[in-house]
Amino acid sequence: MTREEIIQNGTKVYSRPRLLNKNNMHYCPGCSHGVVHKLVAEIIDEMGLEHDAIGIAPVGCAVFAYNYIDIDWAEAAHGRAPALATAISRLRPDKVVFTYQGDGDLAAIGSAETIHACTRGENIVIIMINNGIYGMTGGQMSPCTLEGAKTATTPYGRRHDLNGFPLKVADVVSLLDGTCYVTRQAVHTPGAVRKAKAALKKAFKNAQEKKGTSFVEIVSTCNSGWKMSPEKSNKWMEENMFAHYPLGDLKDTTK
Amino acid sequence: MKAEVKLMKGNEAIARAAIRYGADGYFGYPITPQSEVLETLEAEMPWETTGMVVLQAESEVASINMVYGGAAAGKAVMTSSSSPGVSLMQEGISYLAASELPALIVNVMRGGPGLGTIQPSQADYFQATKGGGHGDYHIIVLAPSTVQEMADFVALGFDLAFKYRTPAMIMADGVVGQMMEKVVLPEQRPRRTNEQIARECPWALTGKPDSRKPNIITSLELDSAIMEKNNERFQETYRRIQENEVRYEERFTDDAEYLIVAFGSVARICLKAIEDARKKGIKVGLIRPITLWPFPYKEIARVAEHTKGILCVELNAGQMVEDVRLAVGDKVPVRHFGRMGGIVPAPQEVLDALEHDFHINSL
Numbered sequence: 001m002t003r004e005e006i007i008q009n010g011t012k013v014y015s016r017p018r019l020l021n022k023n024n025m026h027y028c029p030g031c032s033h034g035v036v037h038k039l040v041a042e043i044i045d046e047m048g049l050e051h052d053a054i055g056i057a058p059v060g061c062a063v064f065a066y067n068y069i070d071i072d073w074a075e076a077a078h079g080r081a082p083a084l085a086t087a088i089s090r091l092r093p094d095k096v097v098f099t100y101q102g103d104g105d106l107a108a109i110g111s112a113e114t115i116h117a118c119t120r121g122e123n124i125v126i127i128m129i130n131n132g133i134y135g136m137t138g139g140q141m142s143p144c145t146l147e148g149a150k151t152a153t154t155p156y157g158r159r160h161d162l163n164g165f166p167l168k169v170a171d172v173v174s175l176l177d178g179t180c181y182v183t184r185q186a187v188h189t190p191g192a193v194r195k196a197k198a199a200l201k202k203a204f205k206n207a208q209e210k211k212g213t214s215f216v217e218i219v220s221t222c223n224s225g226w227k228m229s230p231e232k233s234n235k236w237m238e239e240n241m242f243a244h245y246p247l248g249d250l251k252d253t254t255k
Numbered sequence: 256m257k258a259e260v261k262l263m264k265g266n267e268a269i270a271r272a273a274i275r276y277g278a279d280g281y282f283g284y285p286i287t288p289q290s291e292v293l294e295t296l297e298a299e300m301p302w303e304t305t306g307m308v309v310l311q312a313e314s315e316v317a318s319i320n321m322v323y324g325g326a327a328a329g330k331a332v333m334t335s336s337s338s339p340g341v342s343l344m345q346e347g348i349s350y351l352a353a354s355e356l357p358a359l360i361v362n363v364m365r366g367g368p369g370l371g372t373i374q375p376s377q378a379d380y381f382q383a384t385k386g387g388g389h390g391d392y393h394i395i396v397l398a399p400s401t402v403q404e405m406a407d408f409v410a411l412g413f414d415l416a417f418k419y420r421t422p423a424m425i426m427a428d429g430v431v432g433q434m435m436e437k438v439v440l441p442e443q444r445p446r447r448t449n450e451q452i453a454r455e456c457p458w459a460l461t462g463k464p465d466s467r468k469p470n471i472i473t474s475l476e477l478d479s480a481i482m483e484k485n486n487e488r489f490q491e492t493y494r495r496i497q498e499n500e501v502r503y504e505e506r507f508t509d510d511a512e513y514l515i516v517a518f519g520s521v522a523r524i525c526l527k528a529i530e531d532a533r534k535k536g537i538k539v540g541l542i543r544p545i546t547l548w549p550f551p552y553k554e555i556a557r558v559a560e561h562t563k564g565i566l567c568v569e570l571n572a573g574q575m576v577e578d579v580r581l582a583v584g585d586k587v588p589v590r591h592f593g594r595m596g597g598i599v600p601a602p603q604e605v606l607d608a609l610e611h612d613f614h615i616n617s618l
Binding site: 050051052053054056057063066070071072073074075076077080083084085086087088090091092094095112113115116 | 282308310318321323328332346347350461462465470472473
């Protein structure tokens with residue numbers, strides 16, 4: 001059977017998302033970003049938001065997110081994506097605005113913008129890739145780095161007496177009255193990917209229906225920064241990251 | 256709203272002029288001496304009338320990045336602050352310049368450095384005219400000296416910002432921000448529609464229609480060869496602005512033997528000093544740069560030709576005086592008279608400085 005015959009028979013069960021273009025991704029093999037990009041592209045297409053979605057890229061590994069998903073994008077200064085999203089969403093309430101940020105961008109330099117966008121209940125989606133490290137700049141400690149984890153700036157492991165405790169951002173924003181949906185997901189197994197997609201879709205729906213701020217944290221790996229194989233990174237994430245950042249919904253006022 | 260004449264503060268004039276211009280959004284954070292801009296907008300509730308968005312942000316950093324977002328969407332958006340707050344905005348202004356986005360920023364200057372004082376100052380001249388943030392860029396800087404100009408420069412600032420796709424700044428001082436004067440407010444202009452924006456700003460984020468490729472607003476370019484080309488394009492824009500947008504006011508220069516160069520509220524104090532000087536038989540003229548960038552170099556050089564000396568009067572330790580010296584070189588002696596820390600000089604002090612610096616009484 002040729003490839004064409006298989007497709008014509010209606011047996012095709014999977015294809016590349018239409019809005020995910022053919023540009024070669026700059027992400028390391030094993031990185032979670034590619035999977036989350038794919039999910040975002042699929043959701044925008046499935047929800048018919050191609051003409052209405054506006055993305056805000058961060059500073060960090062996902063700075064080039066705009067190179068991969070064929071919608072309108074702005075690239076924000078470090079940590080300021082929620083400020084851009086706030087303005088665009090208020091000036092264009094007919095659009096669906098989302099930010100796509102890492103934990104360094106969002107939880108450190110952008111903590112004020114994050115908390116205030118969430119507390120104002122801006123009708124936006126905030127996606128945070130939490131891999132507990134600054135990937136782009138070469139693997140330094142982020143606010144979400146686990147205690148004991150070795151990074152370029154905690155070469156002997158993070159110590160809370162020196163470097164403070166890992167920040168549970170989703171827990172913080174779940175306490176704010178402006179958030180309608182706060183969830184923590186992962187994309188390391190097919191099952192987790194399906195759950196993460198459902199969560200992201202719900203978040204985009206909330207923004208479309210003006211229900212408030214949706215915050216989706218994706219606990220992720222950074223095998224280059226963690227200096228582990230992709231496989232070992234997934235295992236380390238399950239054993240260590242999930243213990244500090246348990247998966248599941250933290251808040252859902254839309255039920 | 257029809258055109259009308261009203262008595263108001265400079266800060267209030269900025270707010271009312273923004274509504275009447277048909278501005279789409281204002282994002283700001285309270286700081287003395289400019290909080291009346293945000294206060295007036297919140298009291299006027301323009302979202303009920305023109306649909307203008309007004310938002311008190313969590314910081315000046317957030318304000319300027321909200322402006323960045325709004326500008327990226329092709330909207331006419333603005334912020335206002337005072338010196339320390341404008342320092343916080345510099346990174347964002349650099350991003351606006353690099354992404355070629357139009358926006359209006361108002362700085363009602365107070366005395367610095369640091370937290371300084373809430374009294375008037377002109378000590379942010381270098382910051383505004385020489386770049387301010389990182390990288391090679393300029394923004395258009397308008398210096399109002401009356402409450403009427405506070406109102407008028409909102410429209411002028413927005414128009415220039417959109418014409419050249421660059422941020423523009425109204426650089427006022429605490430005097431112009433706080434004093435009350437008669438103002439003629441223009442008729443209400445309609446806000447641009449989303450369809451108009453899509454047509455007039457083909458670069459703007461509107462949501463990607465089938466008819467075009469995605470629009471990406473970014474200042475990032477890792478390929479140095481392309482980044483140099485981008486810089487060359489910015490510099491070309493700055494050259495066009497320098498050629499076409501120099502604005503200044505010239506008073507009593509025809510027979511002037513001495514020239515005062517001053518901007519903003521200080522130019523008005525100097526006018527009184529010039530009046531007093533002329534009563535004593537000292538022929539003094541005034542050039543008031545209205546655009547601090549682009550600076551009226553040629554115009555000052557032309558007037559300076561037939562003068563014996565130039566006094567540059569500023570509320571700082573000597574900033575614009577450097578541009579005046581660049582304009583005239585060593586052809587005419589240039590002196591500076593400045594008060595700092597929020598002190599505003601009396602006309603007599605200006606006249607004394609002129610007479611002293613050029614030995615006028617001893618002639």
